[in-house]
Amino acid sequence: MYRLSLHAQGPEISRLVYGVWRIADDPDTSDAHVRAKIDACLEQGISSFDHADIYGDYSCEALFGRAIAADPALRQRMELISKCDIALMSMRYPKRRVKFYDTSAAYITAQVETSLRNLHTDYLDAVLIHRPDPLMDPQETGAALDALIDDGKTRSVGVSNFMPWDTELLQSAMRHPLVTNQIEINPLERSAFTDGRIAQAQxxxxxxxxxxxxxxxxxxxxxxxxxxxxLGRxxxxxxxxxxxxxxxxLLAHPAQIVPVLGTNNIDRISRLHTALAVQLDRETWFEIWTAAAGQEVP
Ligand SMILES: NC(=O)c1ccc[n+]([C@@H]2O[C@H](COP(=O)([O-])OP(=O)(O)OC[C@H]3O[C@@H](n4cnc5c(N)ncnc54)[C@H](OP(=O)(O)O)[C@@H]3O)[C@@H](O)[C@H]2O)c1
Known part of the structure; x- marks a missing residue:
């Protein structure tokens, strides 16, 4: 599988990424089964894994990290992306009264340190701010993200679910570049193509x-x-x-969109690389758009 850099200043990742959000929903969360999914990815060159502190009610990073703890050499064969700033209502935080976002320097730094411990690693390849925070102080958040890179806790930083103005504001307060915006994109959710998010990334x-x-x-x-x-035809x-x-x-788009796949099914995981062989000319790409939209483009 070929690889790409999210940004000129890195990190280099695999063309497809495996997302770990659903691993705690799998009826089988044994170490052997988690390792089998990791191996099914690595065997086809999917070496990049997408996490967040909150996935699986704060459990997924630790589930995955057990594989690294058992075989530390795995870490050299993979890239790890994680996210923070969402504070979930959870039995783990019984005093919390509401779900909220926290982009304070103290919170981001503490969450990244927790992710590092859970994943049994001393660095992440990318840390993303999970959701735009209406209370974000760009100077404070930007300085905290820069410091995470300077301190070696992550090789890069980025954002998720940011609108162009959110990204621009945060970037204006930083020395290091934001390397990605992780957003929902699929034939049924096409708004990023027209609301400026993909244009800004390009x-x-x-x-x-x-x-x-x-x-x-x-x-x-x-x-x-x-x-x-x-799609079937x-x-x-x-x-x-x-x-x-x-x-x-998604792969056919010139913005170098990186799909983050979430299937728990090992057979499906093992076939993911075959998507790289799909060839879609312009007219076929628009056929998919049109069928999803239910009407032709204006
Ligand atoms: N940044 C954010 O805010 C954010 C939000 C959501 C997700 N994410 C990331 O994106 C990753 C992927 O999200 P996702 O899991 O919603 O992605 P997805 O790949 O669109 O959906 C996977 C789901 O579709 C099901 N599915 C049904 N038919 C399928 C088929 N033919 N092939 C493959 N899957 C099929 C899978 O079930 P089976 O397991 O039975 O195959 C699984 O439940 C997450 O793990 C997470 O890392 C990020």
């Missing part, structure tokens, strides 16, 4: 990461039959599966 030369590239499985729901008809023509065509739809 202008800043940062590769956007696409979360829920299969709309969390919704692409295959019965109400999206017209979209499935188009292309899949047949290219001897791949519909999900791979949907991933290929």
């Amino acid at each position: 202008r800043l030369k940062m590769a956007p990461m696409a979360w829920s590239p299969l709309a969390g499985g919704q692409l295959f729901a019965s109400e999206h039959a017209p979209l499935q008809e188009v 292309i899949a047949n023509e290219q001897s791949v599966q519909m999900s791979e065509v949907a991933i290929g739809w």
Whole structure:
């Protein structure tokens, strides 16, 4: 699998990324099964893993980290991305009264240190601010992110779910570049193509990461039959599966969109690389857009 740099100043990651959000939902959360998923990724060159402190009610990083603790050499074979700033309502924080965001320097730094401990590593490849925080002080947050890089706790920093003005504000208060904006992009969620988020990423030369590239499985729901008809036809023509065509739809975009895949199914994980062979010309790309939108472009 070929690799790409999220930004000229790194990090280099695999063209497809595996997202760890759902691993605690798998009925099998044994060490052996988590390791089998990691191996199924590594064997096809998917070496980059997307985490967040909160995934699995604050449990996923530690579940995954057990694999690194058992085999420390694994860390050299992978890139680890994590996120912070969402404070969840959770039994782990019984005094919390509401879900909120916290981009204070103290909170971000403490969460990254917790992620490092949970993942049994002394550095992350990227730390992302998970959601824009209406209370963000850009000077404080920007300085905290710069310091995480300067202190060697992460090789790079970025954002997630940011609108262009949020990204611009934070970047204006930083020395190091923001290397990505991780946003939802899939045939059913096309707004990033027209609201300036992908345009900004292209202008800043940062590769956007696409979360829920299969709309969390919704692409295959019965109400999206017209979209499935188009995906299915292309899949047949290219001897791949519909999900791979949907991933290929993201890969075909010139912004170097990086899909972050979330299936827990080992067979599906093992096939993910086949999406790289999907070829979509301009007209086919718009066929998928049109079928998903339910109308032709204006
Ligand atoms: N930054 C953010 O705010 C944010 C938000 C959400 C997610 N994320 C990241 O994005 C990652 C991916 O999100 P996601 O899990 O929603 O991605 P996804 O790949 O769009 O959805 C995966 C889900 O679709 C299901 N699915 C149904 N049919 C499928 C098929 N034919 N092929 C593959 N999957 C199928 C999977 O079920 P099976 O497991 O049964 O295959 C799984 O539940 C997360 O792990 C996380 O790292 C980030």
